[in-house]
Amino acid sequence: MAVLEVKNLNFGYNDINLINGLNFEVEEGQVLCLFGPNGSGKTTILDCILGLNKIRKGEIIIEGVNSLGLKPEELAQKISYVPQKHNRTFPYTVLEIVLMGRTAYTSMFSSPGKEDIRIAEQSLKKVGMHRFKDRIFTSLSGGEAQLVKIARALAQDTKLLIFDEPTSHLDFRHELNVLKYIVELVKSNNISVLMATHFPNHAFYLENNGINTKVAMIEDGKFGALGKPSVILNERNMENIFKIKTKVFEYVENNKKLNYIVPVDFNTN
Amino acid sequence: MSKSKKVNTKVLTIILIIAPFILLFVSLFIGRYPLTVNEVIKYLSLGHDVALKGTDAIKYTVIWQIRMPRAILALLVGGSLAISGGALQGMFRNPLVDSGMLGVSAGAGFGAAISIIIFNNTIFTYLFAFGFGMLAVVLSYLTGKIYKSAPTVTLVLGGVIISSIFSALLSFVKYVADPYEQLPTIVFWLMGSLSSANYKDILIALIPMSIGVIGILLIRWRINILSLGEREAKTLGVNTKLCRVLILACTSLATAGAVCVSGTIGWIGLVIPHIGRMIVGNDNRILLPTCISIGACFLIIVDNIGRAITGGEIPLGVLTAIVGGPFYIYLLKKTRGGSW
Numbered sequence: 132m133a134v135l136e137v138k139n140l141n142f143g144y145n146d147i148n149l150i151n152g153l154n155f156e157v158e159e160g161q162v163l164c165l166f167g168p169n170g171s172g173k174t175t176i177l178d179c180i181l182g183l184n185k186i187r188k189g190e191i192i193i194e195g196v197n198s199l200g201l202k203p204e205e206l207a208q209k210i211s212y213v214p215q216k217h218n219r220t221f222p223y224t225v226l227e228i229v230l231m232g233r234t235a236y237t238s239m240f241s242s243p244g245k246e247d248i249r250i251a252e253q254s255l256k257k258v259g260m261h262r263f264k265d266r267i268f269t270s271l272s273g274g275e276a277q278l279v280k281i282a283r284a285l286a287q288d289t290k291l292l293i294f295d296e297p298t299s300h301l302d303f304r305h306e307l308n309v310l311k312y313i314v315e316l317v318k319s320n321n322i323s324v325l326m327a328t329h330f331p332n333h334a335f336y337l338e339n340n341g342i343n344t345k346v347a348m349i350e351d352g353k354f355g356a357l358g359k360p361s362v363i364l365n366e367r368n369m370e371n372i373f374k375i376k377t378k379v380f381e382y383v384e385n386n387k388k389l390n391y392i393v394p395v396d397f398n399t400n
Numbered sequence: 401m402s403k404s405k406k407v408n409t410k411v412l413t414i415i416l417i418i419a420p421f422i423l424l425f426v427s428l429f430i431g432r433y434p435l436t437v438n439e440v441i442k443y444l445s446l447g448h449d450v451a452l453k454g455t456d457a458i459k460y461t462v463i464w465q466i467r468m469p470r471a472i473l474a475l476l477v478g479g480s481l482a483i484s485g486g487a488l489q490g491m492f493r494n495p496l497v498d499s500g501m502l503g504v505s506a507g508a509g510f511g512a513a514i515s516i517i518i519f520n521n522t523i524f525t526y527l528f529a530f531g532f533g534m535l536a537v538v539l540s541y542l543t544g545k546i547y548k549s550a551p552t553v554t555l556v557l558g559g560v561i562i563s564s565i566f567s568a569l570l571s572f573v574k575y576v577a578d579p580y581e582q583l584p585t586i587v588f589w590l591m592g593s594l595s596s597a598n599y600k601d602i603l604i605a606l607i608p609m610s611i612g613v614i615g616i617l618l619i620r621w622r623i624n625i626l627s628l629g630e631r632e633a634k635t636l637g638v639n640t641k642l643c644r645v646l647i648l649a650c651t652s653l654a655t656a657g658a659v660c661v662s663g664t665i666g667w668i669g670l671v672i673p674h675i676g677r678m679i680v681g682n683d684n685r686i687l688l689p690t691c692i693s694i695g696a697c698f699l700i701i702v703d704n705i706g707r708a709i710t711g712g713e714i715p716l717g718v719l720t721a722i723v724g725g726p727f728y729i730y731l732l733k734k735t736r737g738g739s740w
Contacts, residue, residue: 181635182635202639204637204638204639205637206637207635207636208637210635214635216437218632218729220493220628220629221490221495223682223683224683226680227682231624231625232636234621234636234638239622239639240619241618242621287636287637304515371547
């Protein structure tokens, strides 16, 4: 069953249409990577699904329910969001930040209870950050903060997780760590992920690790290509959509064929 | 380590709860008319309406009609201003915001000044101060709404604009006021005072203050979420618009209720929340109740100092910063700013 179905999505500001009739779905246990150059509309699409942008036309159906009729807390019980950057705010502790993921389950005039604290601590354990729970969130490194935000999304207990550039500003080790946890969460909890990324190798990494992965290559608010990474992340599509020359490599490790892609040069044609 | 921390939290909670009451009791002794512990306890235990029973009328009046209402009002006003400031700082994600941010104080000052000129009657002064304080908030909110983008920033901007309009109007009223009778009254009102406190004042101010404070306490978890910013708050399931309006309404009621009986007392709404953060951290679930206690204790101490150190009275608005400033610097040094 599709966790998320997007039908004929249209969005724009004033008289400019940014997104023109997108159709896609995310199945249970599947990762869909929105892949495209800067300014191609990745974040705009995510914002439409998160209810932050008011769509012009079309339907967004989450777990079989049209998202337009959902209240903010109902939507937040179905979709959780890991933002690209965290706004500067008061120096809350890590546990307090994760506990905020339980807000959708508390009523307007109440605070999270004991059970919510238990769930928040559990979520921190899942991403290996439990020993940081009393640290000040704003003092964490980029990689640690990213894991805490993932824990908060897990505390929100949703079938669909949305990531916006989950590894921007992270070094190789922390990037790998975040990707590793995404793989683990999708495999063990059967959740679905929609993520915006400008690293094609993320899609390859997920596919290489046995995740049901799809890539949507975005070009000016439309999909230039949609399919499995090993099928559509090829040199021809990269040349058409990104206007660059690339090289896809295949290597063998532990008897498995794996892929990765590197940029070579600008398209000189 | 975490066990000793828990014990500390418990001790701290108890201190924060009983400290205002201890200070209330202590302040019954402070003043020019000397009273012994036994006398105070005796009159307190006899209850509110003992004047008829042939007891010492002066002592009764000093305890029940002068010091008690004033101390109660100090607790209420201090607590209301502090929690309102804390809530607004959280909501605006801005530690420089205070309880008068949206024009409440400026509006109330203007309302009070007009009423002093036209009616010269305390009840009207309360009503006008309260009414114009609330009007200023509504105008600030509407000004902020003209912009469609970043709503919290424009609300702050709206508050600044409306405040300065009301300050200008206040200056004009001062300019036309009679310089021998009305002007001094206006100036003293603006400097803040609890000297005219009586039970009627307390009852009048209690209604908006308690509605406001209880409202803020109920919604305080949502203030944590709003402090993450609009995007994150929405995706965490918060109806940001409704929440913001509720918080604005509650803080305005609490502040206007306090200001209309006490005059403008600055500083508390700005700095007490910071002191609270240094002591209990940033989680508004704990911080905001703490603000009530610290704000209440602070104002009652300052008011006692104001009426004890000289024969006359030093206006509250003057003393809050002079007493509070050094204390704030001391705490800042001790806690290194609570990881700001």
